[in-house]
Amino acid sequence: MKTINKRIFLLVSVTVIFAAVAALLMFSMFSHAEEYALKSINSHLYDNGVLMNAGDIKDVNGTVLAQTVDGERVYSDDSDIRKAMLHIIGDNEGFISGGIQDTFREELCSYSLIFGVNKDSKNTLNLTLDSDLCAEAYNQLGSYKGCVGICNYKTGEIVCIATSPSYDMYNKPDDINDSDKYEGVYINRLFGGLYTPGSVFKIVTALGAINNIDDIFSQTFYCDGSYTTDDGEIICNDVHGTLTFEQALNYSCNSAFAQIAIQLGAEKLNEAFVQAGLDKKYSSIDRFTSKGGVFSAASTASSSDVGWAGIGQSTTLVNPYSYLNFMCAIANGGKSYLPYFVKSAEGENGREVYTAVPVDSGVSISPTTASSLKEMLRTTVSNYYGDYMFGDVTMCGKTGTAERDDGNPHAWFAGFSYDDSFPYAIITVVEDSGSGLKYAGTVAAHMMQSLYDKTVNK
């Protein structure tokens, strides 16, 4: 009798454990069904790890950038557009990380719990990007490495992204892994690049000064071609004489900005860096994470180190996407939506399966401070670079020529349209080139005029 009881107990125990495990498995299957179905192993979607079946990807004008035709993934028939859009869409083999064919595959490949994966997905992913503009920006970079980003500062919608180098996935270069020409080719430099900022950093120093130095607008600064600190010397690009704060930004005077940075001190400068959102790794609603910048000067830094940091010539590193967002915030009264480019996804019969909900970037600058910075960036263009350069666009902006020990400077331009009926901000970095105005400024001017022609002058 004892033995029978033992056996019954054992049998019941085994049954209970079996049922529990089965229930757990079922639960996991259902709750992760979509994930399992969309894994690369699913032969309906992938062939040897290569994406085959997925819906269309369209740019802001409805131009098809990627689609599946007879079970094969087909991209734009324009090689410039293929190259320009490569880092956004992603490649078939998965070298490019963060491409939307991967990160938005659930929206691209229609799935239902009852019918599973629809291998003839009719879903469409709609972007805010204009692929012609992206190709134009890519071509503007020429043989230089670098990036361009243009964003609507009222809505956060990015209309143009270019990153160089890139390649045509239909003709992948044989020397892609060996040639310096393709160094970092799989990275989208707008989101993943980190650069010495040079003089574009003076906008951050100016933000700190407006926040913390009450009489900054009535102070004057003297420049005789350099500024001697208690432990070194900061060299200027010219002999500027006596300048106001605004003129110091207009003429990008290193002597004046070193003095301003030293007045502020490393901690207040770092506060401005953080307030501008430049330290943040942004998690975009487009499902990529940008690189966070690094501010160099510690609270114990020497006067010279603080001075060099204040003019962007130190070990401080800045990410272009974060800087674009900072420009959007200044242009937009002190706040911004985090820039994004995937607008929506729709299923068959136009059913919405994804709609972008823009998020506050977290940058918060007081409206009066944002307005002061905006006016100073406006006079930097009108008093110094010259309005003729920007054609029809009333531009605000600042260049940077980031000197480096091991090559030509990185050229920067950061700015935006003054007129908010044409509400666009732009960031341009041209690596290992030369003067910020000559290399990045001309690309920015060309692209802003081109966008103006497409939207206002059309």
Ligand SMILES: [Zn+2]
């Ligand atoms: Zn100077």
